[in-house]
Amino acid sequence: MxxxxxxxxxxxxxxxxxxxxxxxxxxxxxxxSSLRSPRNMTNPLNWxxxxxxxxxxxxxxxxxxxVALWNSVVLTVVxxxxxxxxxxxxxxxxxxIKSRTSKFLYLFFLAGLVVPxxxxxxxxxxxxxxxxxxxxxxxxxxxxxxxxxxxxTFLYTGFIRSGVPEEVEEAAYIDGAGLFKRFWxxxxxxxxxxxxxVIITQGVWIWNDYFFNMVFITKALDAPLPVAMLxxxxxxxxxxxxxxxxxxxxxxxxxxxxxxxALQKYFVGGLTMxxxxx
Amino acid sequence: xxxxVMKKAMYLFVLPALxxxxxxxxxxxxxxFQYSLTDYNGYVQSFDYVGFxxxxxxxxxxxxxxxxKNTLAYTAITVVLGNAIALALAILLNANIRAKGFYRSAFxxxxxxxxxxxxxxxxxxxxxxxxxxxxxxxxxxLGGLDTNFLGSxxxxxxxxxxxDIWKNIGTSxxxxxxxxxxxxxxxxxxxxxxGAGRWKLFRFITLxxxxxxxxxxxxxxxxxGLKAFDFPFVMTNGGPGISTNxxxxxxxxxxxxxxxxGKASALGLISFAIIIAITVVCVLTLNKKEVSA
Numbered sequence: 035m036x037x038x039x040x041x042x043x044x045x046x047x048x049x050x051x052x053x054x055x056x057x058x059x060x061x062x063x064x065x066x067s068s069l070r071s072p073r074n075m076t077n078p079l080n081w082x083x084x085x086x087x088x089x090x091x092x093x094x095x096x097x098x099x100x101v102a103l104w105n106s107v108v109l110t111v112v113x114x115x116x117x118x119x120x121x122x123x124x125x126x127x128x129x130x131i132k133s134r135t136s137k138f139l140y141l142f143f144l145a146g147l148v149v150p151x152x153x154x155x156x157x158x159x160x161x162x163x164x165x166x167x168x169x170x171x172x173x174x175x176x177x178x179x180x181x182x183x184x185x186x187t188f189l190y191t192g193f194i195r196s197g198v199p200e201e202v203e204e205a206a207y208i209d210g211a212g213l214f215k216r217f218w219x220x221x222x223x224x225x226x227x228x229x230x231x232v233i234i235t236q237g238v239w240i241w242n243d244y245f246f247n248m249v250f251i252t253k254a255l256d257a258p259l260p261v262a263m264l265x266x267x268x269x270x271x272x273x274x275x276x277x278x279x280x281x282x283x284x285x286x287x288x289x290x291x292x293x294x295x296a297l298q299k300y301f302v303g304g305l306t307m308x309x310x311x312x
Numbered sequence: 313x314x315x316x317v318m319k320k321a322m323y324l325f326v327l328p329a330l331x332x333x334x335x336x337x338x339x340x341x342x343x344x345f346q347y348s349l350t351d352y353n354g355y356v357q358s359f360d361y362v363g364f365x366x367x368x369x370x371x372x373x374x375x376x377x378x379x380x381k382n383t384l385a386y387t388a389i390t391v392v393l394g395n396a397i398a399l400a401l402a403i404l405l406n407a408n409i410r411a412k413g414f415y416r417s418a419f420x421x422x423x424x425x426x427x428x429x430x431x432x433x434x435x436x437x438x439x440x441x442x443x444x445x446x447x448x449x450x451x452x453x454l455g456g457l458d459t460n461f462l463g464s465x466x467x468x469x470x471x472x473x474x475x476d477i478w479k480n481i482g483t484s485x486x487x488x489x490x491x492x493x494x495x496x497x498x499x500x501x502x503x504x505x506x507g508a509g510r511w512k513l514f515r516f517i518t519l520x521x522x523x524x525x526x527x528x529x530x531x532x533x534x535x536x537g538l539k540a541f542d543f544p545f546v547m548t549n550g551g552p553g554i555s556t557n558x559x560x561x562x563x564x565x566x567x568x569x570x571x572x573x574g575k576a577s578a579l580g581l582i583s584f585a586i587i588i589a590i591t592v593v594c595v596l597t598l599n600k601k602e603v604s605a
Contacts, residue, residue: 043407043408043409046404046407046409047409047411049404050404050405050409050415053401053404053419054415054418054419057418057419057422057478058418058421059444060433060434060436060437060444061421061422061433063444064433064436077447078442078444078447079444079447079448079451119328120328120329120332121329123325123326123328123329124325124326124328124329124330126322126325127319127322127323127325127326128326130319130322131319131322131323135323139326139330143329143333146333146337146338147535148535148538148539148587148588148591149337149341149584150539150541150560150583150587152541152560152563152564153341153344153560153563153580153583153584154336154337154340154341155340155564155567156340156344156347156354156567156573156576156577156580157339157340157341157343157344157347157577158336158340160343161335161336161339161340161343165335176332176336177336179332180332180333180336180337181337183329183332183333183337187329213321213322213325217325238423238424241426242424242425242426242427243426244426244427244428245541259426260426260427260428260429263426263428263429263432264428267428267432276436279432280433283425283429283432283433286425286426286428286429287424287425287426287429290424290425291421291424294417294420294421294424295417298413298417301420302416302486302490305483305486305487306486306487306490
């Protein structure tokens with residue numbers, strides 16, 4: 035390696051490290067403060083001057099962490115399972131059939147991407163009540179599924195069109211396998227890369243969503259993590275100390291951070307799915 | 313292979329998705345048209361039709377113009393600045409260096425935090441007095457600077473825009489990086505031999521090859537900006553005054569705080585029209601560019 039390219043490499047690292055540091059400073063300060071006892075009010079800039087889990091213990095109990103975590107898991111897993119099911123199925127005819135109806139359906143779903151959830155909310159509450167669906171812990175699932183359909187059908191349709199030609203079904207077709215069987219046994223398994231992408235992109239937003247949860251969930255013990263955090267922030271009678279709130283922030287983000295570091299490869303692949311295929 | 317009958321049967325596969333989509337997404341939008349002509353307050357089920365009064369009122373009030381202006385500024389800045397920074401970072405990361413994965417993850421981490429948590433953390437960062445920026449300024453002897461970022465009419469909007477960029481940049485970086493990895497090195501080498509400078513290599517080789525990632529990133533950030541709601545809601549409540557009201561936040565507040573469902577529906581429809589118009593123009597322009605690139 036020549037000296038010049040070594041200097042170039044080192045300076046690239048220096049620039050990147052500086053940028054990473056600036057980018058993560060707020061989170062590092064939050065982490066350092068969360069590791070202090072609730073009474074430690076020294077300047078947060080003197081970071082990592084104490085290590086105790088006291089603030090974490092307090093946040094853990096006050097936001098009912100295990101319950102909130104479980105609620106988040108249920109809401110996310112159920113919603114994402116339905117999204118995968120519905121979107122993959124819907125994409126199949128939209129990709130296979132070349133007709134006006136099929137093209138219309140594709141654009142019809144895609145157009146939903148520009149609709150803000152807050153706008154739909156005004157009438158949708160009335161709709162849900164009108165249909166006799168009870169408002170409660172699981173109502174947000176309906177909105178999570180619906181909101182995820184535009185992007186997910188877009189990903190699935192694109193993938194089937196370019197990557198899963200009709201020929202793969204030929205042998206099964208000759209054996210007399212019906213549509214349903216061909217889809218589930220042959221096409222769906224081939225869609226795994228998109229399924230991963232849908233699970234990751236939709237799973238992250240559903241996990242982090244506070245809006246639909248906040249609107250539909252009224253009982254504290256029904257709340258998933260972001261809403262538990264929100265209730266905790268707005269608790270006027272019993273305000274928490276900064277360090278405890280920071281610990282709650284970390285607790286709230288921890289499950290996804292762990293998932294991310296364990297499944298990094300899938301996250302990166304999943305995010306770029308739509309962009310490389312076009 | 314498939315007979316016409318089979319093709320028809322295939323459409324059954326769309327039904328579950330279509331049902332959800334129509335009931336919980338399309339039908340509510342149609343309902344907005346009805347509500348926008350009424351004085352519905354969201355609680356009492358009886359309401360009267362008031363014609364175009366809601367629209368007339370909105371056009372006479374300051375909030376409409378202000379929230380359109382704020383939303384457009386929000387979108388323009390997040391799109392231009394967000395993507396420019398993301399592209400620059402991706403190019404830096406695309407250099408032949410070690411620990412690429414570490415840097416990429418470091419920029420991606422904020423994306424994993426809920427907007428609630430991000431809003432809270434940044435409210436602390438911006439807080440006058442004990443906040444992160446204020447105490448940093450005090451430490452380096454710049455304590456006299458005004459650091460009331462969220463309380464200032466002129467700075468609040470830009471402050472929450474910065475948070476939006478910070479939170480979302482990781483995704484764009486990853487998408488640009490994937491695009492950059494499809495640029496063949498031979499092409500760049502050939503360009504170098506032909507005597508093209510750095511800017512020319514970027515402009516005539518890298519950028520055209522990145523067309524798809526650029527389209528995706530710009531489209532997603534345009535939509536994200538026009539729908540902006542989270543940070544005005546979590547960090548500023550639209551304030552001070554109405555200086556950080558975006559269209560969607562203004563609509564939400566009108567409906568759920570002021571209990572003016574009818575008027576909020578009218579504002580929702582106006583916002584919707586603006587969002588669709590801008591998105592369509594963007595997508596068409598980008599597609600044309602992409603084809604010609």
